[in-house]
Amino acid sequence: MKEQITINSLEFAQKSHEIHGRITPRDLGRLEDVLFSQDGNLDYLLQGGVNAQAKPEIRLRIQGELMLACQRCMGPMRHPVDIAARFVIVPDESMMPAPDDEQDDVDFLVADPRLDVMALVEDEILLGLPMAPLHETAECGVPAAEAKEQKESPFKVLQGLKFGKS
Numbered sequence: 204m205k206e207q208i209t210i211n212s213l214e215f216a217q218k219s220h221e222i223h224g225r226i227t228p229r230d231l232g233r234l235e236d237v238l239f240s241q242d243g244n245l246d247y248l249l250q251g252g253v254n255a256q257a258k259p260e261i262r263l264r265i266q267g268e269l270m271l272a273c274q275r276c277m278g279p280m281r282h283p284v285d286i287a288a289r290f291v292i293v294p295d296e297s298m299m300p301a302p303d304d305e306q307d308d309v310d311f312l313v314a315d316p317r318l319d320v321m322a323l324v325e326d327e328i329l330l331g332l333p334m335a336p337l338h339e340t341a342e343c344g345v346p347a348a349e350a351k352e353q354k355e356s357p358f359k360v361l362q363g364l365k366f367g368k369s
């Protein structure tokens with residue numbers, strides 16, 4: 204397990220601090236079940252600052268690659284990671300906006316004198332993972348004909364809806 208890195212989130216934003224580092228899948232305990240192997244690296248960059256509304260915010264960038272397990276053939280599947288997230292730091296729970304008011308690309312965090320950086324990074328990576336990672340048919344270890352007989356993944360059903368197919 205990676206040593207714990209904590210920051211005072213409000214101070215980090217107000218003083219425009221910056222930290223960056225490299226983590227390996229081994230550091231991300233909650234990803235263990237979806238990973239094919241521990242291959243891959245992730246670089247993260249955390250930057251404090253104030254946004255256009257003069258509110259303290261923290262920006263997080265995560266880039267790298269993970270090796271997921273394809274849910275059809277259980278073989279390795281490269282998964283590029285490129286995440287950019289923004290968190291506005293609010294003083295307490297009462298300042299959290301109603302869910303309807305939240306903008307798509309901005310999240311809110313209650314100020315925390317000991318924000319766990321690795322937990323934040325891990326949360327964002329988990330949120331960005333596909334629900335059911337699958338190879339493209341041509342790359343998959345299970346031939347397409349066989350794959351069709353398997354239960355359709357929720358992802359494929361959604362895709363069908365999107366393009367008006369049943």
Ligand SMILES: [Zn+2]
Pocket residue numbers: 273274275276277278337338342343344345
């Ligand atoms: Zn596959």
